[in-house]
Amino acid sequence: MPTLLECDEVYAGYGRVEVLHGLSLVVPAGSVVAILGPNGVGKTTTMNVISGAIPISRGRVLFDGVRLNNVPADERARRGVTLIPEGRGVFPGLSVIDNLLLAGTAAGRGSDREAALERVFTLFPRLAERRQQRAGTLSGGEQQMLALSRALLASPRVLLMDEISMGLAPAVVARLFEVIADLRAEGLTIVLVEQYLTYALDLADICYVLRRGAVDFVGEPEELRHSPALAKALAS
Numbered sequence: 001m002p003t004l005l006e007c008d009e010v011y012a013g014y015g016r017v018e019v020l021h022g023l024s025l026v027v028p029a030g031s032v033v034a035i036l037g038p039n040g041v042g043k044t045t046t047m048n049v050i051s052g053a054i055p056i057s058r059g060r061v062l063f064d065g066v067r068l069n070n071v072p073a074d075e076r077a078r079r080g081v082t083l084i085p086e087g088r089g090v091f092p093g094l095s096v097i098d099n100l101l102l103a104g105t106a107a108g109r110g111s112d113r114e115a116a117l118e119r120v121f122t123l124f125p126r127l128a129e130r131r132q133q134r135a136g137t138l139s140g141g142e143q144q145m146l147a148l149s150r151a152l153l154a155s156p157r158v159l160l161m162d163e164i165s166m167g168l169a170p171a172v173v174a175r176l177f178e179v180i181a182d183l184r185a186e187g188l189t190i191v192l193v194e195q196y197l198t199y200a201l202d203l204a205d206i207c208y209v210l211r212r213g214a215v216d217f218v219g220e221p222e223e224l225r226h227s228p229a230l231a232k233a234l235a236s
Contacts, residue, residue, distance in 0.1 A: 001028035003062075004189050005050065005081075005158050010059035012049045019045040021213040022059070027158065027206075032190045034204035034221075036197070041210040043193040044086055047162045050191070051083035052076045063158070080157030084164060086193075088147040092136025096127055096146055099135050103150040113153075120149035123179050141172035148176065152183075159183070161192040165199070177203070201225060 005027035013019040019042045027033045035043050048054045050061060052073030061068045068076060077083075091099055100120065104113045121128035124145040130138065135146055144164060151159055161180075165173040177199045184190060184203060194200040201207070201221040209217040209224070217224075 001030055003027065004029040004064060005191070006060075006062040007046070007050065008060040008062065010046075010049060010056050010061065012045060012054055012056040012059075014045075014054065018057070019213050020049065020056075023210070023214050024059075025208050025215060025218070027189060027191055029189055030187045031205040032184050032192065032203050034200040034207045035191065035193045035210065036200060036207055036224075037210040037216070042213040043210060044162055045213075046210070047083060047085075047160050047191070047193060051081055051160055053083070053085075077154065080155065081160070082151045082154045082156035082158070083160040084147050084151050084162065086162040086166065088140075088143045090135040090143055090146050090150065093134060095132050095134055096138070097131040099146055099150055100153055103153040116153050120152055123182075124149060141168050144168060144172070144176060148179065156188065158189040158191060161190065161194075163193055163195060165194060165196050173199070 003026050007023055007025050010020050010023045011018060023042065023046060025033070025035075025046075035046055037043055045054070049056055052068065052071060056069060063076070063079065063081060071079075091102070094102070100117060101113075104116060121131075126142055127145055127149060130142065135143060138146065148164070164176060168176075173196060180190065181203060190203075192200060192203070201224060204221050207217070207219060207221055207224055208215050
């Protein structure tokens with residue numbers, strides 16, 4: 001499969017604190033790539049670098065062969081780089097429907113907007129029931145459903161998901177990953193950071209394990225399933 005997204009020897013961090021130290025990864029079009037590792041190794045920083053939320057000091061980020069280093073986050077989003085951040089990122093004071101319409105407008109959706117709305121309401125009927133309810137009054141699971149729906153309305157070419165299951169009940173997590181599996185089957189390119197290792201390994205085509213801000217392992221999910229040493233590294 002052709003490469004859609006690439007990080008090439010990326011160094012980045014926050015202020016004087018460098019978090020990524022020469023990180024490189026490749027995301028083929030239509031694949032699911034899981035970024036794994038214990039807390040503090042640079043997983044969220046990697047997602048922020050790709051989305052443009054933080055700048056890089058060295059290296060390159062390429063999307064569809066085009067260098068993104070100096071492209072701001074909003075322009076990356078318009079090109080199809082869509083992030084669901086850790087903590088969901090919905091607008092709590094707006095209704096469910098206004099959150100969705102705002103995402104669709106930002107993506108330039110026109111005649112297909114109603115069809116896109118119906119699609120997400122079919123995926124998540126609870127959002128249809130609560131379409132006039134303020135997002136801030138939804139449960140955590142419902143807010144995450146809304147965050148994923150907003151991302152889908154943004155017409156993503158690559159969907160970045162940072163700990164989409166964090167703090168949610170197992171039944172809600174299961175439903176979210178059913179939807180993600182359907183998106184995978186449709187050919188959407190997905191990069192995910194995920195604490196539920198079983199879900200990540202079931203979905204991923206390629207796994208990257210980070211250690212100290214760089215790639216410690218890259219390979220197929222089955223290699224992780226059968227490697228006690230790597231499993232221990234993920235938990236430490």
